[in-house]
Amino acid sequence: LGIFNVSSVTFIDFQNSTVLLSNLGGRGPSSVEDAADIRFLANNDVSRQGIYYAGIGTEEIVTPEDTKIQFFDLYVINKTAYVPNNALRNGKRANEVGDFGVINLADNQECEFEYTFVDRTAGTRYVLQNEFLFFFFDLDTGLNGDLVESVQICDAVSYETSVKFRNYGVPTTLDVSTVTNAKGNSCFLFTATAPFSGANNPTFQSDIFAPTVDDLSEYTIENMLPFIVSLKFPPGLSSFEVKYTITAAKDVGSSGRNFLFTGFVEGNFVDYFPCPPALPPSLPPRPPPTPPPPSPPPPSPPP
Numbered sequence: 001l002g003i004f005n006v007s008s009v010t011f012i013d014f015q016n017s018t019v020l021l022s023n024l025g026g027r028g029p030s031s032v033e034d035a036a037d038i039r040f041l042a043n044n045d046v047s048r049q050g051i052y053y054a055g056i057g058t059e060e061i062v063t064p065e066d067t068k069i070q071f072f073d074l075y076v077i078n079k080t081a082y083v084p085n086n087a088l089r090n091g092k093r094a095n096e097v098g099d100f101g102v103i104n105l106a107d108n109q110e111c112e113f114e115y116t117f118v119d120r121t122a123g124t125r126y127v128l129q130n131e132f133l134f135f136f137f138d139l140d141t142g143l144n145g146d147l148v149e150s151v152q153i154c155d156a157v158s159y160e161t162s163v164k165f166r167n168y169g170v171p172t173t174l175d176v177s178t179v180t181n182a183k184g185n186s187c188f189l190f191t192a193t194a195p196f197s198g199a200n201n202p203t204f205q206s207d208i209f210a211p212t213v214d215d216l217s218e219y220t221i222e223n224m225l226p227f228i229v230s231l232k233f234p235p236g237l238s239s240f241e242v243k244y245t246i247t248a249a250k251d252v253g254s255s256g257r258n259f260l261f262t263g264f265v266e267g268n269f270v271d272y273f274p275c276p277p278a279l280p281p282s283l284p285p286r287p288p289p290t291p292p293p294p295s296p297p298p299p300s301p302p303p
Helices: 040-041 218-221
Strands: 003-005 010-012 018-022 050-062 067-078 101-106 109-119 132-139 149-153 158-161 172-179 186-194 229-233 239-246 255-265 271-273
Touching: 010 255, 040 067, 050 101, 050 172, 101 109, 101 239, 149 255, 158 172, 239 255
Parallel strands: none
Antiparallel strands: 003 271, 010 050, 018 050, 050 067, 067 109, 101 255, 109 239, 132 229, 132 255, 149 186, 149 239, 158 229, 172 186
């Protein structure tokens, strides 16, 4: 299959993280008491109603003197009123299995969230020194055209849908526009236009990311890739904000959707180099050289 040469230096790994707290908007299932042992929440005037992912990130910091690895956590809170359909789904995909974070939102709702990086040892915000990638998956609508999902991101510098991502060249189902938020900042808005059920929800990044489109299954190409977006964020951020929106279900208030997201994981898909071809089979040994013909006998002496 080949090997990956990783050039990114910031990794956000949901699969190997631990959810210490899941109480977004105070909707549980964790309680406020579960936040007592988290230093960042104890030392700062921040909401204890959020999702705390411990051990999620590493960053390589290079200085003229040395290179060091910095570890960080991630804390997600709601900035506006949060109404889930099923808060038990918040945290991580598939009951702690898989490398996706999850936020569940009820239909006919919108909510703004802040994703904050944390230095767990110091109990303070952590400012990333490098740019980083973040991904959103499975942005679709209900099968009847209701339950339209959209994601608005205001801190990213660029994005790629399945058209340009990894040069896959797969048509996207997302409508992309630029909007201005209440703070006057320019934001990217990604809105679903195509219906699908939960059948196309990935469990692992490897379900979608591969060196080339030829390495993907036909199902992935047709039913997963068109619903994703990749965001690049600049260095110097300690947080970024996202607004999720879902339109009403046919029976308003009866349903909801899961927003899936993840980060760049070490060893994924930056640069791909095929393995060298196998060596040709060994040739049989050469036969020994033919010995020279025998010398003629000396002439007979005269009589």
